[in-house]
Amino acid sequence: MTAAPAHRIKGGVQSPVRHESAIGHVTGSALYLDDVPTVPGTLEAALVLSPHAHARIASVDFARALAAPGVRAAIAAGDIPGRNDIAPILKGEPALADGVAEYVGHPVAAIAADTLDQARAAAKRVEIAYEVLPPVLTIEEALERGLLVAPEQKIERGDVGPALDAAPLRLAGEARCGGQDHFYLEGQIALAVPGEERDMQVFSSTQHPTEVQHGVAHLLGLPFNAVTVDVRRMGGAFGGKESQATIIAGIAALLAWKTRRPVKLRLARDDDMQATGKRHPFLIRYEVGFDPEGRIQALDMLYAANAGNVADLSPAVIARALCHADNCYFLPNVRLRGLACKTNTVSNTAFRGFGGPQGMFGIEAVIDAVARHLRLPLETVRQRNFYGIGRNDTTPYGMKVEDNIIERVMAELDGAVDLARWRSEIDAFNRANPVVKKGLATMPVKFGISFNLTTLNQAGALVHVYTDGSVHLNHGGTEMGQGLFVKIAQVVAEAFQIDVEHVRVSATSTGKVPNTSATAASSGTDMNGMAALDAAGRIKARMAEVAAAHFGVPAGEIVFADNRVFAGNKSLAFAELAEMCWRRRVSLSSTGYYRTPKIHWDGQAGKGRPFYYFVYGAAACEVAIDTLTGEMRTLRAELVQDCGRSINPAIDLGQTEGAFVQGLGWLTTEELWWDRAGRLGTHGPSTYKIPGSRDVPPVFNVRLLPDAPNREDTVFRSKAIGEPPLMLAIAVWLAARDAVASLGDHRLAPKLDAPMTPERILAAVDDMKARSA
Amino acid sequence: MPTVNLTVNGKAVSANVEARTLLVNLLREQLGLTGTHVGCDTSQCGACVVHVDGKSVKACTLLAVQANGSKVTTIEGLASGDKLHPMQEAFREHHGLQCGFCTPGMVMSAVCLAQNHPNLTEKDVREGLEGNLCRCTGYHNIVQAVLAGAQAMRR
Ligand code: FES
Ligand code: FES
Numbered sequence: 072m073t074a075a076p077a078h079r080i081k082g083g084v085q086s087p088v089r090h091e092s093a094i095g096h097v098t099g100s101a102l103y104l105d106d107v108p109t110v111p112g113t114l115e116a117a118l119v120l121s122p123h124a125h126a127r128i129a130s131v132d133f134a135r136a137l138a139a140p141g142v143r144a145a146i147a148a149g150d151i152p153g154r155n156d157i158a159p160i161l162k163g164e165p166a167l168a169d170g171v172a173e174y175v176g177h178p179v180a181a182i183a184a185d186t187l188d189q190a191r192a193a194a195k196r197v198e199i200a201y202e203v204l205p206p207v208l209t210i211e212e213a214l215e216r217g218l219l220v221a222p223e224q225k226i227e228r229g230d231v232g233p234a235l236d237a238a239p240l241r242l243a244g245e246a247r248c249g250g251q252d253h254f255y256l257e258g259q260i261a262l263a264v265p266g267e268e269r270d271m272q273v274f275s276s277t278q279h280p281t282e283v284q285h286g287v288a289h290l291l292g293l294p295f296n297a298v299t300v301d302v303r304r305m306g307g308a309f310g311g312k313e314s315q316a317t318i319i320a321g322i323a324a325l326l327a328w329k330t331r332r333p334v335k336l337r338l339a340r341d342d343d344m345q346a347t348g349k350r351h352p353f354l355i356r357y358e359v360g361f362d363p364e365g366r367i368q369a370l371d372m373l374y375a376a377n378a379g380n381v382a383d384l385s386p387a388v389i390a391r392a393l394c395h396a397d398n399c400y401f402l403p404n405v406r407l408r409g410l411a412c413k414t415n416t417v418s419n420t421a422f423r424g425f426g427g428p429q430g431m432f433g434i435e436a437v438i439d440a441v442a443r444h445l446r447l448p449l450e451t452v453r454q455r456n457f458y459g460i461g462r463n464d465t466t467p468y469g470m471k472v473e474d475n476i477i478e479r480v481m482a483e484l485d486g487a488v489d490l491a492r493w494r495s496e497i498d499a500f501n502r503a504n505p506v507v508k509k510g511l512a513t514m515p516v517k518f519g520i521s522f523n524l525t526t527l528n529q530a531g532a533l534v535h536v537y538t539d540g541s542v543h544l545n546h547g548g549t550e551m552g553q554g555l556f557v558k559i560a561q562v563v564a565e566a567f568q569i570d571v572e573h574v575r576v577s578a579t580s581t582g583k584v585p586n587t588s589a590t591a592a593s594s595g596t597d598m599n600g601m602a603a604l605d606a607a608g609r610i611k612a613r614m615a616e617v618a619a620a621h622f623g624v625p626a627g628e629i630v631f632a633d634n635r636v637f638a639g640n641k642s643l644a645f646a647e648l649a650e651m652c653w654r655r656r657v658s659l660s661s662t663g664y665y666r667t668p669k670i671h672w673d674g675q676a677g678k679g680r681p682f683y684y685f686v687y688g689a690a691a692c693e694v695a696i697d698t699l700t701g702e703m704r705t706l707r708a709e710l711v712q713d714c715g716r717s718i719n720p721a722i723d724l725g726q727t728e729g730a731f732v733q734g735l736g737w738l739t740t741e742e743l744w745w746d747r748a749g750r751l752g753t754h755g756p757s758t759y760k761i762p763g764s765r766d767v768p769p770v771f772n773v774r775l776l777p778d779a780p781n782r783e784d785t786v787f788r789s790k791a792i793g794e795p796p797l798m799l800a801i802a803v804w805l806a807a808r809d810a811v812a813s814l815g816d817h818r819l820a821p822k823l824d825a826p827m828t829p830e831r832i833l834a835a836v837d838d839m840k841a842r843s844a
Numbered sequence: 845m846p847t848v849n850l851t852v853n854g855k856a857v858s859a860n861v862e863a864r865t866l867l868v869n870l871l872r873e874q875l876g877l878t879g880t881h882v883g884c885d886t887s888q889c890g891a892c893v894v895h896v897d898g899k900s901v902k903a904c905t906l907l908a909v910q911a912n913g914s915k916v917t918t919i920e921g922l923a924s925g926d927k928l929h930p931m932q933e934a935f936r937e938h939h940g941l942q943c944g945f946c947t948p949g950m951v952m953s954a955v956c957l958a959q960n961h962p963n964l965t966e967k968d969v970r971e972g973l974e975g976n977l978c979r980c981t982g983y984h985n986i987v988q989a990v991l992a993g994a995q996a997m998r999r
Contacts, residue, residue, distance in 0.1 A: 096944030097932035097951060099879015099919035254979050256883040256945035306945030307979050309957060340884045446957055451891035545862055552943025552980045562853070721939050725985060732982030756888035756977065764973040764983045769966075770986055 078633045078662030082571025084561050085788045086295055087721030090302065091557040091576060092550075097635055103306050103426030104260045104276050113262075114143055116326050116336040117190035119180040119197045121172035124206035124749025131180055132198040139196055140287045143190035144329045147180040151293030152328065157321055159282060159314040161221065164381040164418075166290055166321040168597060170662075172201065174417050175750045178318065183326040183334050191339075206415035206749045210354045210377050213412035220413045226393045226677035231403030234369030238360025242444060245357075248429055248823040251350035251422055251737045252375070254761050257306020260337040263287075263327035269297045271325075274489045275307045275314035278549050279589035280426040284581045286317035287324040295411040298324075302425035303578040308551035309733070310421030310465070314383050315347040342677055344754040348420030349743065351388055363474060365445050365452035369404040369624045372396055372433060376587035377424075379418035380410035385411040388426035390523045390674060393395035394468055394681060395430030399477045399517045400438070400456040401463035406774055407677075415749050421591060423733060427518055431798050432825070435514070443820040450490070451483075451661065457515075460693045469678040475783050476687050476713065477515050483776060484513065484689040484711045497693065501813045504700055509706075510810025511520040513691045514802035518795040519682030521670050522592045528683075530598035531584040534563065536605040536614075536659040540646025542567065547587030548599035549579045550821035553793055554722035555595045561718055562786060564802025566607035569645050574668040593686075593791035596718065598665055600786035606663025614659075618643065618653045647716060669783075670781045684783045686790050687713040687776070690799035692768070692804075694806040698814065701833030705735060705803050707770040715781035715815040727773050727796040731742075737760045738825040811835045815843030848912045851892030852877070853921025868892045870911075871918060879919040879948045883977070893949035894917035894918045900956035904974070919948035924957070931955045934988070934993030942980035950976050950986060958994035966991060976989045 082088045095101030133145040148155050148169040158164035168179045179276040180197050207213055235241060260673035261283075262274040271291060275283045278499040281298040287298045287535035300320070305312055321513035323336040338346065353376050374392050378385035389409035396407045442452040453841040458464050458472045465471050484490075490513065497511045521528050532546035544563050550556045556576040581587070588598070611631065619626040623637035636648045643651070652659055672679035693707040710731060713721045740760040744752040753759035780788035804825055811832070820843055846861040851948045852875060859874050870879045870933040871894070880903055883891030892903040895917040918941065930937065931954050957972040958964055969990045972982075978986060 087939075088937065090941060090944075091942060093936040093939075093941060094928070096941045097919075097928065097935045098923055099877075099948045101944055102878065103881070103945065105882070108874075108876070119887055245925040254977075256889060256943065256977065256979050257881070258883075305943065306883075307943040311978070338887065509858075548898060552941075554942070725939050725942060725981060728982035728984045729980045730982075733979070756884050759976060761979060762982075763977060764970045764987070767983050769970075771982075773984075 080568055080570050080633060081562060082561055083565040085716065088557055088561060088571055088719055090554055101304065103276055103304065104262060108123050108358050109262065109335065110333060113333040113335060114183040114184045114330060115183065115187040115190045115277065116323060116325065116334050117179055117194040117196040118178045118342060119194045120342060120344065121168060121175060121177040121179050122201050123172055123176050123201055124208065125173045125204040126201035127204060128172055128179060129200040129202055135196040135198060136182060136193040139189065139193040141185035142182060142193045144183045144326055145180060145197065146325055146329060151290055151325060152656065154289045156289055156384065157317045158187040159384055161382045164383065164404065166318055170187050174415050175787065176417055178322065181322045182325060183330055195692055205772050208414055208416060208745060209750050211376050211389055213414050213489050214243045214375055215285065218413040219411055219412045220378045221386040222410040224389050224393060224677065225406045227405065228467045231369050231371045231404050231406040234242055234299040234404035235358060235360040235371060238368040239362050241360045242440050243358045243434065245438050245662060245807065246355045246619065248353050250352040250419060250743045250827045251741050252344055252743065252759055253309045253311030253422060255307030255309060256342055257341045258338050259312065259316060259319045261323040262333060263320065263324040263334045264333040265327050265331050269293055271298045273298065273300045273320050273324055274321040275300055275302055275316055276312055277302055277318065277320065278308045278313045278591060280312065280549065280579055280581050280586045283317050283320045285323045290321045290325055291328050299580065299582045301580045302549050305549065305551040307422045308414065310591065312349065313421040313591055315420055316512055317345040318699045323442065328336060333398045341754045344749055344759065346417065348379060348418045350422035350737065351378065351419040351429065352387065353429040355436065355837050357437050357440060360438050361434060361441050362652055363445065364455055365441050365447055366455050367400065369781065370402050370437065371406045373408050374433060375410045376410055376499065377414055377416065379416045381418045382411065383420050384619040385419065387523060392426030392430035394523065395427040396434050396468055398431045398434045399458060399515045401432065403468055405467045405555050407467060415532065423730065424797045426590065428798050431516065432801060435556065435801055435805060439805060440820050443812065446818065453515060470680045470682065472685065472686050476779065477517060479711060480687045480689045480711050480776060481515055481797060484691055484709065485526050487774060489708045490691060507695050508698055508810045509693060509695045510806040510813065511691065511693050512805030512809050513689060514799055515807060516795055516798045518686045518798065520593055520597065520686055520791045521681060522588065522679045523672055523682045525672050526669050527586065527588040527669060528598065530602040530665050531587065532599060532602035532606045533583050533686040534603060534661055534663065535647050536610055538650045538653045539804060540649045542571060544574055544576045544603060545583045545598040546603050547579065547761050548595040549590040553595065553664060553726060554719060555590065558596045558718045558722060559600050560602050563603050563607050565603055567611060569634050569643065574783040582695060593793035593795065596789065597791055601665035602663040604663065604786060605665060606661045608662040609663065610659055613657050614648055616650055617655055617657055618648055618735060621651065635661055635700065638711060647788065657735040660795055662753055684781060686795040690802040692806045694803060694810055696810045696832055698836045701770045701829035701836065703739065703807055703827060703832055708768040708797055710773045710796065711775060712796050713779055713790060714792045715779060715785065716788040717775060718787060718789045720775055721831060722791045723775060725775055730796035731800050732762050732767050735803055738800055740806045742826045773809060779787055807832065811839050814839045819843060846909050847997040848908050850911050850913065851915045853917055863909060865908045866904055867906040867908050867911050871903060877918045877920050878885035881945055881948060883945065888893060891949040893944050893958060893976065895952060895953040900924065900953050918954060922951065929955065930957065930996035931993035934989045934996060938985050938992055940986040940989030946976060946978040950978065954993060956992040957990065958997050964991065964994040
């Protein structure tokens with residue numbers, strides 16, 4: 072076949088197409104849930120949150136609230152017609168506190184009224200009698216008392232005790248990283264609309280429409296087919312709208328059920344920050360045995376997370392943390408234990424990286440300690456411990472690292488920035504400046520792609536071709552700004568060889584693609600892209616048959632290219648062929664389905680191949696600290712990010728930049744501060760500081776690793792991008808440690824945990840000065 | 845209830861509001877101009893920025909009655925018909941958006957910034973956008989977009 076033109080379609084894969092809603096976003100016409108006009112009679116809702124970290128709920132009295140103007144309904148746990156359980160993994164996690172309130176901010180009751188002001192005013196009039204109980208607020212306390220929300224998890228290889236004893240050198244230590252609020256700019260919101268008979272339609276700002284569907288059905292005592300959940304777009308999510316959205320949607324649906332009216336529940340920012348879960352803070356303890364070259368021989372680690380009051384997604388977060396406690400390093404004898412500690416704080420949940428960042432934070436603390444002990448550069452110690460190719464290539468959980476390119480990625484970084492020279496500039500600066508000290512550090516990343524739980528790695532899509540040649544695409548993934556919709560449209564455009572403008576992606580709906588997984592684990596494009604490709608391929612095969620009959624050639628000779636369909640030098644427009652298929656009564660619609668191959672995971676044994684492949688990356692960052700005030704600035708960040716053969720390099724660059732800055736926030740300015748009564752002090756942007764335009768490094772260069780197609784057969788050989796670059800920001804933590812260590816001539820390991828607020832940096836500086844004096 | 849008279853996106857508008865109604869609520873709820881977003885309710889995030897008499901203002905910080913007699917421009921009033929304002933075009937072109945929730949406020953702040961700084965520098969942009977939070981982009985592409993948009997506005 073020669074006649075098909077070499078001319079490329081517009082917006083196929085590998086092209087930097089704009090976000091599909093870009094025009095809507097810049098003109099304000101893209102609708103978020105709170106912007107969609109509601110029908111008259113729609114009610115607004117407000118929550119009543121527990122003011123106590125731990126208290127028995129003795130009674131709930133709605134009399135005064137119900138008497139307030141405009142109030143239509145009030146509900147508490149006792150008013151739930153179905154099962155008060157929205158647990159995503161385990162069981163027994165109520166949407167409304169049942170009998171006992173377990174954190175400050177725990178939703179205890181909800182009000183629906185004609186206006187939002189009326190609902191919020193009435194919420195204050197609900198009279199709840201509490202019997203206050205003593206709270207458990209810290210990881211240490213929970214550890215001491217053995218309070219866990221899920222059983223301990225373990226990944227183990229070799230015999231770590233004897234291996235530690237046999238190691239020539241040995242160190243023990245501790246590191247901590249804080250939690251993080253998602254601070255999606257669009258807060259949690261849902262609109263529940265009762266339909267005919269028992270139907271309930273829910274519009275939800277959720278990453279997981281299927282879980283909202285299940286949660287609402289459980290709460291209302293309905294079969295799943297009575298509940299339909301739709302989501303067009305979210306104003307950011309980052310994991311915070313995976314399980315947490317179900318609480319909001321569930322309560323809206325309960326009020327809608329009770330009033331038989333549409334009910335909208337939108338949380339005010341302060342309530343959102345108090346009532347919904349965040350990234351898990353971790354306390355990490357380690358004991359490491361190594362040789363004088365810095366090669367790790369044995370490592371015993373404890374990862375203890377503050378899970379909050381219930382399990383939510385914590386078991387899965389812990390599993391991922393343990394599966395990333397190796398980062399890029401071969402650990403011959405290793406024991407990794409993970410504990411999800413129960414405290415009377417909000418239940419922590421998914422957040423971009425999902426335990427991976429904390430897992431890597433731990434091992435990098437170990438590498439940093441070993442390097443300082445031996446007075447070797449971090450890079451040298453790392454290099455001696457990197458997974459090999461064909462040797463030392465099995466992870467603690469028994470998966471062979473087959474696609475290892477970390478040395479190539481590090482070399483790419485070094486080639487771009489000349490680390491040795493950069494280092495000597497930093498040292499020269501530090502010699503000349505007694506007060507402001509600079510630090511430099513690198514960070515390699517290897518991040519596993521697929522949900523740990525094998526079952527979740529499946530996706531569906533639905534594609535229609537209309538008789539004018541335009542294409543309607545639907546899939547199980549949700550758009551939260553990450554560019555998923557445009558990428559999948561590109562995949563379908565490429566499959567049909569039509570310009571991407573002819574492909575329209577519609578709102579995600581449980582009524583169109585059922586039984587979906589959350590859009591999470593960076594896997595949105597990998598899975599939904601493949602499912603869409605499957606659907607498009609089925610339709611294309613039927614169209615090719617029709618074209619073959621029309622041209623009188625075998626179907627194998629039909630070529631789709633440049634918005635046309637070719638048989639030798641004869642051709643039809645794609646739209647003409649679509650119309651022809653319809654006339655010949657050939658279906659132009661298909662579902663598509665995908666399950667990720669090769670993967671398996673035994674959580675009990677902590678063994679398997681949980682990940683289809685790994686994504687790699689590396690960063691080098693420079694910071695400056697003021698040793699008198701503890702202030703810090705990140706001055707320069709240089710990144711190399713692997714994204715396979717990128718489907719959309721512009722989107723992938725944006726994801727890399729955004730993820731890095733989010734990681735930077737986690738480690739620097741974003742501090743969740745609780746008082747002794749378990750009240751969150753930083754529950755709004757005036758006190759909780761996400762990075763602003765002046766906090767990002769003024770020199771910030773991101774490079775996508777060129778010529779690096781995925782060795783696994785992913786969608787057009789691309790790789791996932793959403794989470795991995797977040798962990799590159801750990802370089803900033805290490806660079807700050809380097810700056811502090813410079814005060815002690817780099818001999819001692821600094822005591823610097825995250826987030827690195829000025830207070831923590833100042834304390835680390837003072838400690839370093841005292842110890843090195 | 846007090847009546848406010850103002851010009852919104854070139855059209856004269858008259859509305860009855862409560863004395864405590866915020867400008868953002870008037871715009872979103874009474875006038876249906878939902879491109880102006882609410883991200884924080886507490887004057888921190890900048891998602892609600894509009895122009896009041898040519899100045900960028902957080903619409904959740906101003907009472908509707910305070911805008912009485914003013915000319916208000918929202919994100920919906922920036923383009924002329926189908927033709928995007930150069931700043932809107934620059935945000936689109938330079939991928940200065942992801943989830944888009946911060947975008948209207950960013951664009952409105954950026955237009956004002958460009959008008960006030962004839963020779964806008966990267967530093968000016970970073971300082972000038974300090975009151976607008978974005979959780980998605982890391983600001984890199986936003987800064988590029990604002991510089992390009994400012995240049996296009998001068999042409
Ligand atoms: S909503 Fe006005 S500044 Fe955030
Ligand atoms: S693009 Fe999502 S907050 Fe800026």
